[in-house]
Amino acid sequence: MRLTGPRQRLVFRGQRIQSAEFGWSNHTLDRPATAAAVACDVVAQPLFRAPVGTRDLLPPESGRRRRLVCLFADLAERAGFGLLESPIFEDHGVFQRLGEANEVVTKELFEFFDKGDPPRRLALRPELTAGVCRAFAEHRPTPPWKVWYSGPQFRYERPQAGRYRQFEQVGVETLGTDDAHADIEIIALGLRFYETLGLKRVRLLLNSLGDADSRPRYDAALTSYLQSRRDDLSEQSRLTLERNPLRVLDSKREQDQPVIAQAPVMADFLSGDSAEHFATVREGLDSLGVGYEVSPRLVRGLDYYTRTTFEYAADALDTAQNAVGGGGRYDGLVEELGGPPTPGVGFALGVDRILLACDAEDAFAAPPVPVRVFVVDTAGGRSASLLCDRLRRAGLGVDRAFDNRSMKAQMKRADRCGAEVAVIVGPDERAAGAATVRDMRSGGGQRQVPETEVAEAVTEILARAPR
Numbered sequence: 001m002r003l004t005g006p007r008q009r010l011v012f013r014g015q016r017i018q019s020a021e022f023g024w025s026n027h028t029l030d031r032p033a034t035a036a037a038v039a040c041d042v043v044a045q046p047l048f049r050a051p052v053g054t055r056d057l058l059p060p061e062s063g064r065r066r067r068l069v070c071l072f073a074d075l076a077e078r079a080g081f082g083l084l085e086s087p088i089f090e091d092h093g094v095f096q097r098l099g100e101a102n103e104v105v106t107k108e109l110f111e112f113f114d115k116g117d118p119p120r121r122l123a124l125r126p127e128l129t130a131g132v133c134r135a136f137a138e139h140r141p142t143p144p145w146k147v148w149y150s151g152p153q154f155r156y157e158r159p160q161a162g163r164y165r166q167f168e169q170v171g172v173e174t175l176g177t178d179d180a181h182a183d184i185e186i187i188a189l190g191l192r193f194y195e196t197l198g199l200k201r202v203r204l205l206l207n208s209l210g211d212a213d214s215r216p217r218y219d220a221a222l223t224s225y226l227q228s229r230r231d232d233l234s235e236q237s238r239l240t241l242e243r244n245p246l247r248v249l250d251s252k253r254e255q256d257q258p259v260i261a262q263a264p265v266m267a268d269f270l271s272g273d274s275a276e277h278f279a280t281v282r283e284g285l286d287s288l289g290v291g292y293e294v295s296p297r298l299v300r301g302l303d304y305y306t307r308t309t310f311e312y313a314a315d316a317l318d319t320a321q322n323a324v325g326g327g328g329r330y331d332g333l334v335e336e337l338g339g340p341p342t343p344g345v346g347f348a349l350g351v352d353r354i355l356l357a358c359d360a361e362d363a364f365a366a367p368p369v370p371v372r373v374f375v376v377d378t379a380g381g382r383s384a385s386l387l388c389d390r391l392r393r394a395g396l397g398v399d400r401a402f403d404n405r406s407m408k409a410q411m412k413r414a415d416r417c418g419a420e421v422a423v424i425v426g427p428d429e430r431a432a433g434a435a436t437v438r439d440m441r442s443g444g445g446q447r448q449v450p451e452t453e454v455a456e457a458v459t460e461i462l463a464r465a466p467r
């Protein structure tokens with residue numbers, strides 16, 4: 001069958017249909033179609049799609065996500081964290097300093113040169129801790145500096161469920177103190193956030209990666225152990241071993257698990273200071289009633305962590321991508337970025353995965369649409385403009401139809417958007433400078449009121465059964 005619409009290529013069940021512009025489509029409809037249904041079931045193929053690994057977030061999902069960020073903002077601000085807004089791209093060097101041997105830096109950065117003369121080498125941020133430390137080094141705020149953030153991050157990863165090239169994080173960082181109680185505050189805050197969303201199956205995994213005293217001894221012991229088991233490791237982990245032995249512990253590959261299970265653990269190498277710090281963190285969490293599992297081989301994706309490291313794992317998700325957040329201490333990072341010696345601790349939570357965990361646990365539904373009133377105007381649309389404006393200025397959530405649709409079609413829209421009150425203007429009401437206000441809930445009545453009294457009448461109906 002040949003179709004005429006130039007920007008549409010169409011396929012029906014069991015039938016491939018040609019369009020002169022695009023050739024053959026791979027789409028199929030999932031049910032047989034009558035000629036009339038076929039006309040409606042046009043599958044329009046767009047000229048462009050969102051880039052691989054990115055997604056459009058449409059309502060109501062986008063509203064749910066925004067609500068999540070608002071809840072996080074509220075929680076963080078009530079704990080004394082102020083909002084930091086930093087650029088989405090930074091000097092490439094900011095991220096390079098995160099570790100030359102790290103995949104996030106070597107393989108996953110979205111890099112580009114700007115149009116300057118000479119051009120500057122920039123990168124889209126793959127995470128926000130480095131940007132926060134760069135901002136601290138630049139502005140030198142009075143410590144302790146407690147900030148929260150939210151926004152998109154970019155990593156050129158292999159996309160799959162729960163792993164995207166553009167994803168969103170919310171996070172907090174406390175800079176300028178190495179007090180273990182700052183770690184406790186942050187770790188507990190993350191868990192309280194999951195609770196706020198209604199998530200019940202999030203586990204806290206905890207470890208200490210030691211400090212400048214303990215780390216070299218551990219790195220040496222780990223490297224020598226991994227070298228001795230080199231032949232048992234997967235090919236990928238053998239490569240990782242050359243560049244960054246600690247990261248081998250992060251492998252999820254089946255073949256590596258027996259080797260990892262017998263690897264030396266950091267706990268046996270902690271310096272006195274680090275051991276004491278870790279004990280204080282654990283005691284603090286115990287006293288808050290925060291449950292955790294010490295996970296002695298937990299390492300994180302980025303290399304700057306020292307002492308406390310932690311991850312939040314959502315058991316409702318597939319184990320491959322079940323980390324819904326993580327963080328730790330990074331006592332050397334500000335200095336690495338040219339600032340004064342400044343300890344820091346923080347976390348970043350992955351919004352996309354948190355929402356997947358919410359879906360899996362049936363938690364945190366999309367917030368209700370705030371439209372409670374629908375203006376139906378079958379007299380040309382001008383009255384609807386006037387009434388919408390008036391009602392919105394009175395603080396009400398109001399929507400309307402366009403294109404002078406029939407009464408039936410407009411009432412259907414009112415119903416579909418969940419309106420509790422319809423304000424109806426037909427030619428008679430318009431001539432009388434009035435509107436009919438109808439309670440859409442079952443058993444609700446209707447009455448005609450002058451246009452100037454519509455807001456009052458609507459408010460009165462809504463007050464009878466507040467949402």
Ligand code: AMP
Pocket residue numbers: 127155157162163164165166167168169300301302323324325326327348349350351352353354
């Ligand atoms: P990280 O900055 O690697 O510690 O990641 C913190 C959190 O961000 C993780 O626990 C994930 O929930 C989330 N995350 C990291 N990378 C991605 C990604 N590519 N796609 C979706 N979420 C991600």
